[in-house]
Structure formats: structure tokens, C-alpha cells
Amino acid sequence: MVQKISDSVAARWTVLIAVSLTMMCGYFMCDVMSPLKTLLQEIMGWDSVEYGVFSSSYGWLNVILLMLIVGGVILDKKGARFTGVFATGVMLIGAVLKYYGIEFIDPTIRTTLPFFGEMRLQLLVTSLGYAIFAFGYETMGITATKIIVRWFKGKEMALALGMQVAFARLGTMLAMVAPIPIYNMFGKLSTPILFCTVLLLFGFAIFMVFVVMDRKLDKERAQEALADDEKFRFSDILLIFRNRGFWYIAMLCLLFYAAVFPFLKFATEFMIIKFNVNPEYAGIIPGLLPLGTLFLTPLFGGIYDKKGKGATIMLIGTLMLVGVYITFSITGLNHWLVAVAMMIVLGIAFSLVPSAMWPSVAKIIPMERLGSAYALIFWVQNIGLAGVPLVVGIVLDKYGKVGDSYDYTYPVYIFLALCLTSVIFALLLKREDRVKGYGLEKPNIKK
Numbered sequence: 001m002v003q004k005i006s007d008s009v010a011a012r013w014t015v016l017i018a019v020s021l022t023m024m025c026g027y028f029m030c031d032v033m034s035p036l037k038t039l040l041q042e043i044m045g046w047d048s049v050e051y052g053v054f055s056s057s058y059g060w061l062n063v064i065l066l067m068l069i070v071g072g073v074i075l076d077k078k079g080a081r082f083t084g085v086f087a088t089g090v091m092l093i094g095a096v097l098k099y100y101g102i103e104f105i106d107p108t109i110r111t112t113l114p115f116f117g118e119m120r121l122q123l124l125v126t127s128l129g130y131a132i133f134a135f136g137y138e139t140m141g142i143t144a145t146k147i148i149v150r151w152f153k154g155k156e157m158a159l160a161l162g163m164q165v166a167f168a169r170l171g172t173m174l175a176m177v178a179p180i181p182i183y184n185m186f187g188k189l190s191t192p193i194l195f196c197t198v199l200l201l202f203g204f205a206i207f208m209v210f211v212v213m214d215r216k217l218d219k220e221r222a223q224e225a226l227a228d229d230e231k232f233r234f235s236d237i238l239l240i241f242r243n244r245g246f247w248y249i250a251m252l253c254l255l256f257y258a259a260v261f262p263f264l265k266f267a268t269e270f271m272i273i274k275f276n277v278n279p280e281y282a283g284i285i286p287g288l289l290p291l292g293t294l295f296l297t298p299l300f301g302g303i304y305d306k307k308g309k310g311a312t313i314m315l316i317g318t319l320m321l322v323g324v325y326i327t328f329s330i331t332g333l334n335h336w337l338v339a340v341a342m343m344i345v346l347g348i349a350f351s352l353v354p355s356a357m358w359p360s361v362a363k364i365i366p367m368e369r370l371g372s373a374y375a376l377i378f379w380v381q382n383i384g385l386a387g388v389p390l391v392v393g394i395v396l397d398k399y400g401k402v403g404d405s406y407d408y409t410y411p412v413y414i415f416l417a418l419c420l421t422s423v424i425f426a427l428l429l430k431r432e433d434r435v436k437g438y439g440l441e442k443p444n445i446k447k
């Protein structure tokens with residue numbers, strides 16, 4: 001058999017780091033506004049519903065206009081190099097628009113739209129920027145996942161996917177911790193966004209390292225006539241739709257992620273209100289969540305590679321998340337150490353589930369349908385990522401207003417309901433794996 005570039009450990013880890021760095025910049029941009037919620041209210045006058053509208057714009061293109069599915073089809077038809085460059089470019093356009101909205105548009109100007117009614121022009125432009133960014137970002141997400149599966153299948157695949165998630169969490173951690181100090185330094189709400197935009201440019205440049213190496217791999221695979229196994233047909237989408245295991249993973253993904261990322265959008269304010277944390281440092285506690293996952297996701301991925309037990313790992317993660325929200329729902333437990341402890345547990349749960357979930361998709365769905373399968377899962381997941389912040393914003397505004405502040409009891413119940421339901425899907429997936437023999441409980445590394 002001809003030696004391929006992906007057989008070289010150094011080459012495939014270089015690819016992994018290049019792609020992961022690009023993704024990390026995207027994750028930073030994705031959540032950069034989260035710690036600024038209270039400041040947006042104080043400086044721009046955005047209330048919780050407006051913040052919810054902005055957060056939910058994440059799904060305007062991806063979910064409502066089905067652009068994420070389009071992204072998956074582009075990936076399967078045009079390949080990872082083209083799609084990666086395209087998606088990173090789209091992220092940049094969205095980021096610039098978001099920056100423009102916050103920096104240059106007067107927050108008092110209002111405009112009227114057919115479906116939305118009257119709203120701030122600033123909110124509209126910023127949300128449009130975020131919607132465009134989210135299309136590029138999610139398309140890049142499926143592209144990165146497919147790239148890693150392509151380069152690592154049959155090798156340390158879960159470890160590599162775990163490493164990529166770890167870099168992503170580093171981006172989320174930066175998003176939790178950096179915006180307030182950047183704001184304090186420059187005195188402008190737009191500066192953290194500008195900072196991320198410049199980082200994204202760097203991400204764009206580093207992706208080119210992958211482009212060069214992947215071209216080489218393509219040439220080698222063509223010699224071995226391996227490229228054929230990646231041809232995509234539209235009928236493949238129907239085959240994915242008929243796969244019950246796929247739907248269980250997709251539902252688990254929707255519910256579990258909806259209980260984590262949307263929570264992070266409110267977590268800084270939640271820390272201030274429930275645990276009386278000083279606003280200046282309040283972003284640090286949610287920042288602990290990605291910090292833990294940074295090390296644990298590759299660790300659990302490595303365990304999955306060598307020992308298997310993917311479905312069990314996902315079930316344990318969902319159960320731990322239930323424990324976290326039960327603790328958050330207890331009124332008297334409001335010492336900041338409880339918040340720190342729960343963030344650590346949440347971090348473990350948030351390492352367990354993704355470390356097993358993403359490699360498991362590659363065990364249920366064949367390679368040629370993987371781009372579309374990840375796109376469909378991300379689409380389902382985006383319904384929660386976009387919808388839950390809006391619901392939480394509305395619930396806070398309607399039922400949680402206490403003077404100038406908010407009571408987070410109902411939002412915590414919403415998050416608890418989501419993760420309780422995710423436990424059911426984790427159990428269903430485990431049973432389906434037993435019946436269909438997907439091999440989710442088996443190691444990934446082929447001896």
C-alpha cells in the first residue's frame with residue numbers, strides 16, 4: 001500500500017492544529033457578546049428580549065433559511081478546502097457587520113420591519129452580522145469535523161476530535177474572560193468585537209496550511225483510487241433520514257447543547273445575581289467551564305478511542321448536567337464556591353458528551369454522507385442554540401423582572417427540563433446501539 005501524507009503523525013497533527021486554530025477564533029467571536037449583556041443594557045439600552053433576539057439571530061440563516069444544510073451539501077459536493085475558505089470568509093463578513101452595528105449605529109434610531117415590527121436599527125444590523133457569521137461558523141464547524149475524520153479515521157480519531165473541541169473551548173473561554181477587561185481598557189463595547197475580527201483574519205491565514213497539505217493528500221488518494229468513497233448523492237440525505245440512531249444522536253445533541261451554550265449567554269449575569277459575584281470578575285466563573293473541558297475532552301476522547309463505551313459516556317454526561325441544574329435551582333445554595341463547583345461538574349459533563357458524540361456519528365453514518373449528516377445534526381442543534389436564548393430572554397423579561405435586576409428561577413427550570421429530556425435520548429441511543437450493533441461501545445482504534 002502507498003504511504004499517504006495522513007500516515008505521518010506530524011502531518012496529520014499539523015492539519016489538526018491549523019484547523020482547530022481557525023475554529024478557536026470563530027468560537028471566540030461566537031460568544032464575545034455574552035459577558036457584555038449587562039453593559040449592553042446599561043450603555044445601549046438593550047433589554048433581555050433584545051439580547052434574546054440578538055442571540056437567536058444565530059439561527060436566522062442556519063435554521064430558518066436552511067443555510068446550514070446548504071453548507072453541508074456544499075461541503076460534500078465541493079470538498080473541505082473550498083468550503084473552509086468560503087466559510088471563513090463568510091464569518092469575516094458577519095464579524096465586520098456586527099462590529100459596524102455596535103460601533104457606528106446610534107442605539108436610539110428605530111426602524112420598522114414586516115415581521116419584527118419596530119426595533120432598534122443597531123439591533124437589526126448587529127443581528128444580521130451575527131446571522132451571517134453563524135452561517136460561516138457552523139459551516140466551518142462541519143467542515144473541520146469532516147476534515148479530522150478524513151485525516152484520522154482508523155487512527156486516534158476521537159482524541160483528534162477531542163483536541164479540536166478543546167481548542168474550541170479555549171475560544172469560548174477567551175470569550176467569557178476577555179471582553180470585560182478589553183472593554184475596561186478601551187471604554188468601547190465594540191473593541192472586543194474588533195479584537196475577535198482581527199483574530200479571525202489570522203484564522204483565515206492559518207487555514208491555508210491545511211489547504212496545501214490536503215491537496216497533497218488528495219493527489220495520493222487519487223493514485224490509490226480512494227477518492228471515490230467520498231462522492232456524494234442527494235439520495236444519501238434520505239438514507240440519513242431513515243436512520244433511527246442518527247435521530248437519537250441529533251435529539252441528544254439538540255437538548256444537551258441547548259442546556260449549555262445558551263446558558264453561557266446568561267451565565268455572567270446569573271453569577272452576579274444568584275451568587276453575588278463582583279461584576280468585574282463574574283465572567284471568570286463561567287470561564288472555568290471551557291477551561292476544564294480543554295483538558296478533559298481530549299482525555300475522554302482518548303479513552304473512547306482505546307476502550308470504547310461511547311454511549312455510556314454520553315449517558316453519564318447528561319446525568320451530570322441534570323445534577324448541576326438541580327443544584328442551581330435550590331434557592332439557599334448561593335455561595336460563590338457552589339457556582340465554582342458546579343461549573344467544574346458542568347465542565348466534566350460538557351467534555352464527556354462531545355468527546356463521544358462527534359466520533360459516534362462517524363460510526364453510524366458512512367464517510368460519503370458525513371458532511372450532510374453533520375450538517376443535519378448541527379441544523380437540529382441550531383434550533384436549540386437559536387431558540388432557547390430567545391425564550392429565556394422573554395421569560396426573564398415577563399416573569400423574572402425584580403426592579404432593575406432579574407430572577408433566574410424559571411430559566412434554570414428551562415435548562416433542567418432540557419437536560420432531563422436529553423437523558424431519555426441518551427438511553428434510547430444506548431439501546432439502539434445494542435440492537436443495531438453500531439459499535440458505539442467499541443474502541444475506535446483498529447488494532
Ligand SMILES: NCCCC[C@H](N)C(=O)NCC(=O)O
Pocket residue numbers: 027030031138141165168257261354378381385
Ligand atoms: N457557540 C458554540 C456553538 C457550537 C455549535 C457547533 N455546532 C458545535 O456543536 N460544535 C461542537 C462543539 O462541541 O462545540
